[in-house]
Amino acid sequence: MDYKDYYATLAVKKTATADEIKRSYRKLARKYHPDVSKEPDAESRFKDLAEAYEVLGDAAKRAVYDDVGSRQQNSQEYRQPPGWEGGYEFDGRGDGGFPGSPGGGNHSDFFDAIFGRATSGGRGQRRPEPTVSGDHHAKVRIDLVDAYRGGHRNITLRVPQTDASGQTMLQDRTLDVNIPKGIRAGQHLRLAGQGSPAHGGEPAGDLYLEIEFAAHPHFRLEGIDVYVDLPVAPWEAALGAGIVVPTPDGDVQMKLPAGSASGRKLRLKGKGLPGTPTGDLYAVLAIALPPADNEASQEAYREMAKTFADFKPRHSLEGMNP
Amino acid sequence: MNNRGMSSVQVVVVENDVHFTLNELGRACQVDVGQLILLVDEGILAPINDGPERWRFAGAELRRARLALRLKRELELHVSGVALVIDLLDQIDGLRARLRRAGLH
Numbered sequence: 263m264d265y266k267d268y269y270a271t272l273a274v275k276k277t278a279t280a281d282e283i284k285r286s287y288r289k290l291a292r293k294y295h296p297d298v299s300k301e302p303d304a305e306s307r308f309k310d311l312a313e314a315y316e317v318l319g320d321a322a323k324r325a326v327y328d329d330v331g332s333r334q335q336n337s338q339e340y341r342q343p344p345g346w347e348g349g350y351e352f353d354g355r356g357d358g359g360f361p362g363s364p365g366g367g368n369h370s371d372f373f374d375a376i377f378g379r380a381t382s383g384g385r386g387q388r389r390p391e392p393t394v395s396g397d398h399h400a401k402v403r404i405d406l407v408d409a410y411r412g413g414h415r416n417i418t419l420r421v422p423q424t425d426a427s428g429q430t431m432l433q434d435r436t437l438d439v440n441i442p443k444g445i446r447a448g449q450h451l452r453l454a455g456q457g458s459p460a461h462g463g464e465p466a467g468d469l470y471l472e473i474e475f476a477a478h479p480h481f482r483l484e485g486i487d488v489y490v491d492l493p494v495a496p497w498e499a500a501l502g503a504g505i506v507v508p509t510p511d512g513d514v515q516m517k518l519p520a521g522s523a524s525g526r527k528l529r530l531k532g533k534g535l536p537g538t539p540t541g542d543l544y545a546v547l548a549i550a551l552p553p554a555d556n557e558a559s560q561e562a563y564r565e566m567a568k569t570f571a572d573f574k575p576r577h578s579l580e581g582m583n584p
Numbered sequence: 585m586n587n588r589g590m591s592s593v594q595v596v597v598v599e600n601d602v603h604f605t606l607n608e609l610g611r612a613c614q615v616d617v618g619q620l621i622l623l624v625d626e627g628i629l630a631p632i633n634d635g636p637e638r639w640r641f642a643g644a645e646l647r648r649a650r651l652a653l654r655l656k657r658e659l660e661l662h663v664s665g666v667a668l669v670i671d672l673l674d675q676i677d678g679l680r681a682r683l684r685r686a687g688l689h
Binding site: 288291292295297298308312396397399437438439440441442445446448449450451452453454455456467468470472484485 | 593594595596597598599600602611612614643646647650651654655658659660669673681684
């Protein structure tokens, strides 16, 4: 497994004081917190930061980590020393894992190898499964078309399960979920009784699934409206045409008005996300040029140039630099 | 686990179909209700009805409550700081939406 350079993650020197580590962590945490940051890799960056700070922000864990580091030969790969018996023992304070992601998996393999898996206690220590509360949360990613049509989808979650020996393993759990038509990104589904099992007089908890849409190669979602780039031929844009526009729910016939400029947005009312209110679909026109890669097509362009001898495409820019 | 595995289950959309009591929201957010009362006092959450026993939270408050609690815990913010961050995030979302509508994003 990869060796994790927690000092590099927190952008501090190995000799940094506890205060320096805390300051650097806070600064980076503000920058990469997934609720605040728009950096594309914010979630994984923040997870790395939280793990690094969980170790370096805790004097005991930091000492253990430094000891591991001093034995580290190769800077890339971490191997457990032979005869390793989980010799480090520490209390489980500072559980700084990043909640929200389904099924735990909050720490890297590297962290687990040194500090033990999932539960914050030492290795091999037997602990009951944490039962903080009966309700569980997970994020699930569905396709846009699922929101258009609704219907049953199998959703697989990774759930930490503690076995009799106290080891926590991730297990797959598949649920058949009826996705309601018109579900929106950021909304939550509540699955009654699918959280933690009933326990000591407490009823079974509920499972909350936060909906995300998988990125689509062609459709972009803006709230409840859907955008698609629609290439059209120059003559279609100039003369108008009946064209076919794809939507997540199937093709739609549309009349392209004559004289449509590139970038023009054509609205297909009610073809966005279903629900109340229903979204619209916008086809954004992009004029596609046929290639001039043979004599006949080049001649056609030359003909066009002759026909439009008075056309000044840069008319609006003229006189900018007198 | 087996009997809870591949079963079709009752699904509701929280934002459309659910109102939470204070206790239910605390359970859903996995926090003590005292923490939620702090969020209400700061104006981050806006329940209907008066008095914590009669409070009802709209389904959309679940996302807001969880966001507030994450910011508070993971950035070690005070509740008033959380309120400011959420207000600013709302403003940024609004501005981004305006940029997108103007085709500038």
